[in-house]
Amino acid sequence: MAPRVDPVASDETLPARADVVIIGGGIIGSSAALFLAQKGVSVALCEKGHVAGEQSSRNWGWCRKMVRDPRELPLVIESLRIWERMNETVEAETGFRTCGIMYLGETEADLARLESWLEHAREYQLDTHVIGGAEVSQRLTGLGKKWAGALYTPSDGKGEPQMAAPAIAAAARRHGASIIQGCAVRGVETAGGRVCGVMTEKGRIQCQSVVLAGGAWSRLFAGNLGIELPQLKVLGSVMRTEKLDGGPEVSASGGRFGYRKRMDGGYTISTLGVRTIDIVPDSFRLALDYMPAVRVHWKKLRFRFGAKFAEEWRMKRRWSLDEPAPFEAVRTLDPVPDPVILDRARESITDSFPMFRGVKIAESWGGMMDVMPDAIPVISAVDTVPGFFIATGFSGHGFGIGPGAGRLVADMVSGSPPIVDPTPFRLSRFTDGSHPRPHPLAS
Numbered sequence: 001m002a003p004r005v006d007p008v009a010s011d012e013t014l015p016a017r018a019d020v021v022i023i024g025g026g027i028i029g030s031s032a033a034l035f036l037a038q039k040g041v042s043v044a045l046c047e048k049g050h051v052a053g054e055q056s057s058r059n060w061g062w063c064r065k066m067v068r069d070p071r072e073l074p075l076v077i078e079s080l081r082i083w084e085r086m087n088e089t090v091e092a093e094t095g096f097r098t099c100g101i102m103y104l105g106e107t108e109a110d111l112a113r114l115e116s117w118l119e120h121a122r123e124y125q126l127d128t129h130v131i132g133g134a135e136v137s138q139r140l141t142g143l144g145k146k147w148a149g150a151l152y153t154p155s156d157g158k159g160e161p162q163m164a165a166p167a168i169a170a171a172a173r174r175h176g177a178s179i180i181q182g183c184a185v186r187g188v189e190t191a192g193g194r195v196c197g198v199m200t201e202k203g204r205i206q207c208q209s210v211v212l213a214g215g216a217w218s219r220l221f222a223g224n225l226g227i228e229l230p231q232l233k234v235l236g237s238v239m240r241t242e243k244l245d246g247g248p249e250v251s252a253s254g255g256r257f258g259y260r261k262r263m264d265g266g267y268t269i270s271t272l273g274v275r276t277i278d279i280v281p282d283s284f285r286l287a288l289d290y291m292p293a294v295r296v297h298w299k300k301l302r303f304r305f306g307a308k309f310a311e312e313w314r315m316k317r318r319w320s321l322d323e324p325a326p327f328e329a330v331r332t333l334d335p336v337p338d339p340v341i342l343d344r345a346r347e348s349i350t351d352s353f354p355m356f357r358g359v360k361i362a363e364s365w366g367g368m369m370d371v372m373p374d375a376i377p378v379i380s381a382v383d384t385v386p387g388f389f390i391a392t393g394f395s396g397h398g399f400g401i402g403p404g405a406g407r408l409v410a411d412m413v414s415g416s417p418p419i420v421d422p423t424p425f426r427l428s429r430f431t432d433g434s435h436p437r438p439h440p441l442a443s
């Protein structure tokens with residue numbers, strides 16, 4: 001079942017031209033549209049379904065700096081600064097609140113492993129620190145189980161995924177951006193080797209720059225342009241409870257659960273790190289790129305072989321711009337959640353918080369994450385197609401960093417000084433001999 005997402009008004013007419021066309025109305029595309037529009041750049045955002053229909057409404061809503069890959073830290077620090085002012089900026093409720101996030105350690109060994117991330121926290125003067133079991137019990141109301149301790153970042157926060165990207169897109173529209181929903185972009189047109197427009201299912205838009213913020217669809221889109229983006233899809237499964245009074249306010253994960261208290265008084269619950277991977281043709285094409293990540297995360301992966309293989313095998317990988325593209329066949333990617341993951345999460349959270357035992361699960365959903373071999377995004381110009389930019393591959397943690405990433409893209413496209421150094425996010429890291437790998441601790 002798809003979670004209900006706040007609606008955003010659509011522009012009915014396709015503009016003949018815009019300075020920048022953004023492909024995808026998730027948190028990344030919407031944030032980029034807002035920051036570009038605020039700079040006075042003319043923007044058209046095309047979304048094949050509706051704003052935040054895919055990952056951006058289906059995530060847990062954690063906005064965290066803690067236990068990030070150090071390469072992401074400067075950007076996520078900026079992103080949290082933007083989140084803190086977000087409700088004011090967009091003049092609407094995005095659900096952002098500073099609530100603190102904890103990673104619980106069951107044993108001293110777990111705690112020591114988490115503690116080793118503190119060297120990165122110190123480098124950026126973050127407030128992340130280790131707390132003992134007694135303080136964990138005192139801070140997490142309703143906790144019934146004893147934990148050895150936790151890594152805790154009081155300044156980390158949360159947003160409401162079903163409200164945030166829509167509020168940002170609506171603000172972009174008020175600043176002059178066109179938001180066209182139900183409009184898949186089929187491909188990019190070039191003249192003299194550089195971008196001159198896009199072809200959508202509703203017609204052509206002339207433009208100087210294009211930003212691909214297509215989430216799980218980005219590899220397919222880029223591939224049709226001859227750009228190799230080594231991105232895979234991983235299923236996350238989530239449930240939402242009915243309102244539950246007297247539970248913890250601080251978001252936390254431990255054992256096989258992770259949760260966030262929602263604005264509606266219920267909890268979003270899932271399990272951190274355990275993810276379902278359907279074996280598809282790309283699993284074989286990209287096997288070598290993902291070996292280092294599979295070695296690091298082996299215990300947390302659940303591989304499945306089934307109908308997805310044939311489905312993706314049959315999907316067109318090349319098409320011309322005058323014929324329907326595969327994006328038009330799937331308006332909203334709405335995968336079925338994995339019941340094994342949900343059962344594990346439910347069992348694990350009730351083991352720690354007995355108050356969750358009888359609570360009714362109001363709904364559950366799946367979300368397809370777009371991952372990269374080194375689990376950090378691509379936010380990059382594409383040298384072979386001047387005017388084409390990619391902002392994708394947020395690897396299961398793009399909601400928190402999303403506004404910062406949108407700002408960085410806007411800076412790059414408009415030629416402004418970038419908010420942070422974008423070098424770690426360059427596309428060429430996969431071909432320049434850097435051998436990108438995931439950080440062993442980051443999640």
Ligand SMILES: Cc1cc2nc3c(=O)[nH]c(=O)nc-3n(C[C@H](O)[C@H](O)[C@H](O)COP(=O)(O)OP(=O)(O)OC[C@H]3O[C@@H](n4cnc5c(N)ncnc54)[C@H](O)[C@@H]3O)c2cc1C
Binds near residue numbers: 216236331
């Ligand atoms: C279960 C789950 C839990 C998560 N938890 C967290 C969390 O707690 N914290 C966190 O920071 N992150 C989390 N994430 C990750 C986060 O949700 C994503 O990284 C982030 O939402 C990615 O945003 P996006 O805009 O890149 O992609 P999306 O939100 O997927 O948006 C991409 C959009 O592009 C559109 N599109 C694609 N191709 C085309 C085309 N050709 N034409 C027009 N439109 C197109 C799609 O329809 C889609 O709406 C989680 C993800 C999942 C699935």
